[in-house]
Amino acid sequence: MKNSVTMRDIAERLGVSSVTVSKALNDKEGVSEELRTKIKMLAEELGYRFNAAAKSMKEGVTYNVGVIIPERFTGLSQSFYLKIYQAISKKLEEHGYYGMLYILDTEDEEQLNLPRIYYEQKVDGIILLGQISKDYIEKIQSVDIPKIFLDFYDEHSDVDTVITDNFYGAYEITNYLIKNGHRKIAYVGNIYSTSSIQDRFLGYFKSLLEHRIKLNEKFIINDRDERGKYIDIELPDELPTAFVCNCDQVAHNLVTKLKKLGYSVPDDFSVVGFDNDIYATITDPPLTTVEVDIEEMAKTAVQFIIGKIKNKHRKFGRVQIKGRIIYRDSVKNIETR
Amino acid sequence: MKNSVTMRDIAERLGVSSVTVSKALNDKEGVSEELRTKIKMLAEELGYRFNAAAKSMKEGVTYNVGVIIPERFTGLSQSFYLKIYQAISKKLEEHGYYGMLYILDTEDEEQLNLPRIYYEQKVDGIILLGQISKDYIEKIQSVDIPKIFLDFYDEHSDVDTVITDNFYGAYEITNYLIKNGHRKIAYVGNIYSTSSIQDRFLGYFKSLLEHRIKLNEKFIINDRDERGKYIDIELPDELPTAFVCNCDQVAHNLVTKLKKLGYSVPDDFSVVGFDNDIYATITDPPLTTVEVDIEEMAKTAVQFIIGKIKNKHRKFGRVQIKGRIIYRDSVKNIETR
DNA sequence: CTGAAAGCGCTTACAG
């Protein structure tokens, strides 16, 4: 790139100084409109491209924000992460920033290796996307760079965090089942596994409480072992009429199982999911579920990180972004039964 | 970041020059081992972080490579793109480079707006990932920056390209069907739609030719309209015993349809797909399919782009990366029939 | 409105 056009080249051609060119191109005051136009036209003509590195060095900032995703979230069916990255980078661009997507591999996560984008000052701040190990959280906390947690949170830390409102989403969708006449409602998910599964459970529970429905312990159905691996879902002896699943994939598994047992959804059982990912539409019937508001999450995260880059002492706390229910065909109104 | 530690800080503390610090930290010769160790230790102690922007400016390069994906590929079930980005960025890192993922939105694609990472010299080269409009290809061709096309190609251009070997993959998987006794084999895909569907068709055709099986025109079954939208698959009057589908998603649709008609897979019909994406495992039975070698594609693309960054006149041509067949349960051996 | 000077943090080429 040594051969590329600089402000100085433009300045020399026009017999002005590079200061003037800089002002003209950056729409700063102190240049006559006439000269500004001339400079801009010549820049265009010569194919001038701004040198971001020079500005970076001068200002001591990069205008890059790292978006870090642990490797294990890049597997099948996780297009959520690509979508949210897209939303983030679009928002960043509106503020004159760029996203650098960094996929943290499992080994580096275990060995607590910070990403090289940190060590080489490639970024002014970091958005951490997706649950990461406790130790890594601590490690990254020890480092003085603006950071945001997105889509997960850690109880022991006071990092500014943007998450989806799991509690409220599960609460709302359980309300919806109750409105459709269901009172025997099970929750499917290992409630000790992740904070989002737990919070969704609590939202479900609150809905029951509000409707004076007693929580039946046998209606809390496990879906995965302590290491997160899905296990075969065991149905209780006394069956509910509806299932609130902690995510669409588990709802999909459940529907498959119910069908194999000869049941029909939603005629015999209503089933709802969470996330509105591919499993929601691939299931037959398609699932009523809670959609995460990706746009809003990205927008908020970007707002926070830029706020912190500009003023490292700013605090935003933990913000929850509400999702919305997507109504499809997996719920039946049984009120008239 | 103005307050961060610089080489000069380290130099002053040690009473040496910053040149020496630079040499020591970069493992260049011209520093005694003793001094080098001292410098490295102090750097560590002070939490020195290298300033990539300064190096960039000095050398006129950024050590960033843009990976550009058109927006429409970030939808449901396309985790392929995140995976390949991951592989690319890992390979880049091995060479001291970084990936910048840039999602080109549909509007910018239509209006032929080049990404801002180009205009601001944020990257030294570009990997274009996923079929992009002809006009945009032309636009980006007009611009003098090292570039690689990945996972698609354009017949009229001579850009260096890395694609999966569609022809060979379809050829091999059709051979496999024939080895399992099938002779009436249909191909499912609109062969005028994309180059990969067409190439896969040709691989299928070659396999037929080699086995002296006549191509039956009725066995070429359309799956989408000219705008790429899936249409209902129409089965021919005389039915084949096996279907080669141009992708897993279409294979999934086909299996669903066959089941609705009361048929069983693979007992009544064998079905194979291509891509080995989520549809391959979500289908019941899971599909025998062709897996794309993401690692190898990424590695090759990175090798090419860095080669071109270092020497812009280097040419690599069009390289095809072979996939491999993943054997699952959607094919039945009917030889003994 | 216009521009000379200084500086951001590094590296290269050269001198000692």
Added chain:
DNA sequence: CTGAAAGCGCTTACAG
């Protein structure tokens, strides 16, 4: 082995 000087391309603060 060590370092003074120059320069990468921009912007800021100031002078005219």
